[in-house]
Amino acid sequence: MCGIVGLFLKTEKYRPELGRLTKVMLHEMRDRGPDSAGFAIYDGGTDGLTRITVLAEGQRPDWGPTRDALSTALGDEVKVRPIEDHAVFETSGDGRIARQWIIDNVPNVDVLSYGEQIELYKSVGDPDLVASRYDLASFSGTHAIAHTRMATESAVTTNGSHPFVTGADTCLVHNGSLSNHNGLRARLEQQGESFQTENDTEVAAGYLSWRLREGDTIDAALQQALVDLDGFYTFAIGIRDGFAILRDPIACKPAVVAETDDWVAMSSEYRAIAQLPDVQHATVSEPEPARIYTWSLAA
């Protein structure tokens, strides 16, 4: 199974409540994925600063030395904000370099996300507890992608939880299972992608990351994904200024989309959307198989 939630706020009206509304939706998808949960919040950014969200699973390290060493490496000021076993580094330096530096130099730490807009939190455990632990309800912003996991293809671990990052300000969540992920992982490793888990979704994320790095638009990358990814999937993809949805051509895995003047919401099931304000005036539809849907603030 697995449950997916996406909420994209078109107007200012509900942006202060993005986290609270996402938490309510996530709660409804708890039955679909009781073993782990995660969420990515896009908050509009803070004046071009890059943020890197990291995880030191189950630990509360002193991040001070890491912050200072990273600052030296980047030649730029770095701030750090610990949240439970996660921390958010903030810098005006180069985000890609910062990310790689942390991967190369800080043991037992996973880099969950990087970008100017995104913060990403995930953990094993009851989705409601995960939402509370990282205070999902307190976040404001423009859009959010969240996931509840019922593991099928790899172990129940925090780094097997979704969302997976696919590049700066880009992340992916998945309901389904890919059948060609081992072959594809090997192919992507030859292209320079690196993987931290045996998880199939991480391969899909790496695939998009590779296509986007090669210069594809998100539309072109997803179009090619329809050819190269074999298996069952409903994907929700968070991008800098919006989000995208793709379902495989057989479309066994559910998805429903609703839209009002103020928001677009996507979920595995309608009951998550049914909790949103003004839902009685929403237009509700099922995304068609093998069709790419995108919503963007720029549009």
Add this chain to the structure above:
Amino acid sequence: MSVTFDLETASLRELNRALHAANDGDAFVVKNVRGAHAVAAGITADVTVEVDGSVGYYAAGMHQRGTVRIDGNASTGLAENIMSGAVHITGNATMSAAASGHGGLVVIGGNSGARCGISMKGVDIVVGGNVGHMSAFMAQAGNLIVLGDAAADLGDSIYEADIFVRGTVESLGSDCVEKELRPEHVETVTQLLAAAALDANVADFSRYGSARQLYNFHVDDIDAEIAAAKNGAST
């Protein structure tokens, strides 16, 4: 007089228990369903249930005799395994509506998603809008009437059953072919449109059904099978 269940305060189990204990002629109204699963599932009495709002999975599943009207949309498995009676929804249904239905009538005012009427065994389904891919997959008996268009692989591996489509058909599935619309089919479609309270010109429909070529293994195909096996291909 009808009994009202507000799912804001009453539990789904209370509702379904009351429906299972109901007598013929009883009437119910259900409010604040908010996409809950299994709403009004397992009815066996000739009751009337009006559901105000969109439902989740398996609404009116395993339905017998009564009538369920849903003012909204439905998710996966609407009226799955319906035996008799009627289920009407005003909006859209997602996947596998009326799956395995043995009898009765299912009316979908809007569109239906993929695999509408999959493995249908006698149910009549009327869809006001379009149906998704692989609708009437492995259909065995009954009628599927589509006022809009049908997506790819309509009637794939169909055994029997009749499919009537007013709009376009993206493609027919394996062993599904267009057939003549004879007077008895005109009568069937006319009756079912009336029962569904939908208006359409019967002459605009095309009929599709089984070519009956998949019923048995054809010994004539054995040479092709052997050749494929020698080439290492699977058939």
